[in-house]
Amino acid sequence: MARDKERTKARIIDAVGGLLTRSGFRAVGVNAVAEAAGVDKVLIYRYFGGLAGLLETVADEPDLWPTVDAVLAEAGIDEGGRDHGGTLAEAVAPLLIAYMRLLGRRPAALEAVAWGVAEQNPLSDALARRRNEWGNDVAGRVFRGRKAPADRDIQAVLCVLLGAVDHLMALSRLGVSFNGIELGTDGGLGRIEDAVAVLVHGALGGVIPGADPGVRPGPG
Amino acid sequence: MARDKERTKARIIDAVGGLLTRSGFRAVGVNAVAEAAGVDKVLIYRYFGGLAGLLETVADEPDLWPTVDAVLAEAGIDEGGRDHGGTLAEAVAPLLIAYMRLLGRRPAALEAVAWGVAEQNPLSDALARRRNEWGNDVAGRVFRGRKAPADRDIQAVLCVLLGAVDHLMALSRLGVSFNGIELGTDGGLGRIEDAVAVLVHGALGGVIPGADPGVRPGPG
DNA sequence: ATCTGAAATCACCTATCAGTGATAAAGGCC
DNA sequence: GGCCTTTATCACTGATAGGTGATTTCAGAT
Structure with missing residues (x-):
């Protein structure tokens, strides 16, 4: 359960979606996303190369945009x-x-x-x-x-x-x-x-x- | 010439317009406006009550919006x-x-x-x-x-x-x-x-x- | 048990920004 | 020239943000 890289990535991505929904784009920062996901912000840099990479990944999530x-x-x-x-x-x-x-x-x-x-x-x-x-x-x-x-x-x-x-x-x-x-x-x-x-x-x-x-x- | 309150206010307002045009809304902050106007940022608080008041004043400028x-x-x-x-x-x-x-x-x-x-x-x-x-x-x-x-x-x-x-x-x-x-x-x-x-x-x-x-x- | 590498955390640095109390310079007025 | 009000500046604080090097914790292999 713990120590699962893919699961952690998913949690970070989900945190962005939740933050967008609840608090708006302005609130989407490295610190806020990390806190919302319950992980350390370093992982955003490690797994997505930074906030930009994370956002690109989020944009490809199928449930963001209506099919x-x-x-x-x-x-x-x-x-x-x-x-x-x-x-x-x-x-x-x-x-x-x-x-x-x-x-x-x-x-x-x-x-x-x-x-x-x-x-x-x-x-x-x-x-x-x-x-x-x-x-x-x-x-x-x-x-x-x-x-x-x-x-x-x-x-x-x-x-x-x-x-x-x-x-x-x-x-x-x-x-x-x-x-x-x-x-x-x-x-x-x-x-x-x-x-x-x-x-x-x-x-x-x-x-x-x-x-x-x-x-x-x-x-x- | 120097020490003219109305003139200073006008310069601050103009600085916002210039900043909006050249650098976009994101760049419009107390520090940036003050620097662009060549005045101290304290004057923004004194003359307009803060950035919000300044922006409201700017919105009433006749040349911002087409008549x-x-x-x-x-x-x-x-x-x-x-x-x-x-x-x-x-x-x-x-x-x-x-x-x-x-x-x-x-x-x-x-x-x-x-x-x-x-x-x-x-x-x-x-x-x-x-x-x-x-x-x-x-x-x-x-x-x-x-x-x-x-x-x-x-x-x-x-x-x-x-x-x-x-x-x-x-x-x-x-x-x-x-x-x-x-x-x-x-x-x-x-x-x-x-x-x-x-x-x-x-x-x-x-x-x-x-x-x-x-x-x-x-x-x- | 222990070594190893991946996964995750901690502590810290730097930059920027809004906001404020104390201070200085300029100009009218007598 | 000395005084006082207006105008403007300086210097500082606190908060928040992005970003990074050093370190720890865990799971699995030998």
């Missing part, structure tokens, strides 16, 4: 990748909302996203790499078999929407308001979800659900 | 508030893009936005208050006389788009990529601008400029 399958499941999309026959917008909107909700339940991931905006750090850098593969994976599964409007930069549109979700969810964890909407409440986040759906349907095509036909974009 | 008039001017909208007769989307899209560009030219403001996401601090708190009035002011001028679709939460839609702009511009100052788009380059930001325009027109109504009619949202 593609988890997002698809949350969105109610068959993970087998079978096409549900809907339009692109009908697939993307629930996906973004599912991503939003999953992110909201992962304080450590939100913390990493938020601090990756403030300054580059080993955790957010490694996470950014993983997210890129993640995005490609999702895109590959969603775009397959669906017609995308060729006259719009879908990648850029998704970039904007993903950026918005990251930003607003990161702010929500602080319980602040943004543009008059309380992001710390379910009501506020619900409004954001609806707005995301409106934006997706408006930009990616298809009818906006529940929209008054009189104001729907059209040739008129 | 409403500057954004309207950048967007090519008459600052007198005269209506140009366009649709809501035709007014909002250039406004968001103007805001985006102005923000990109204000490293200190970007720094404040970015760190306000990471953690609450006196600078971002005070800035958030100012931004709220700012948003109300802009909204008041833009919505006046224009028909807004009643079936959509316009405030939430704008919240999402503003959040996206803040997020992507904050990332752009780090020169990173996001969702495969290089935000540090003019080309990447240009794609973001176009995407914002597409999203605005899609969600707020009106025809997307240059869009292929075949894929335009409609009853079909």
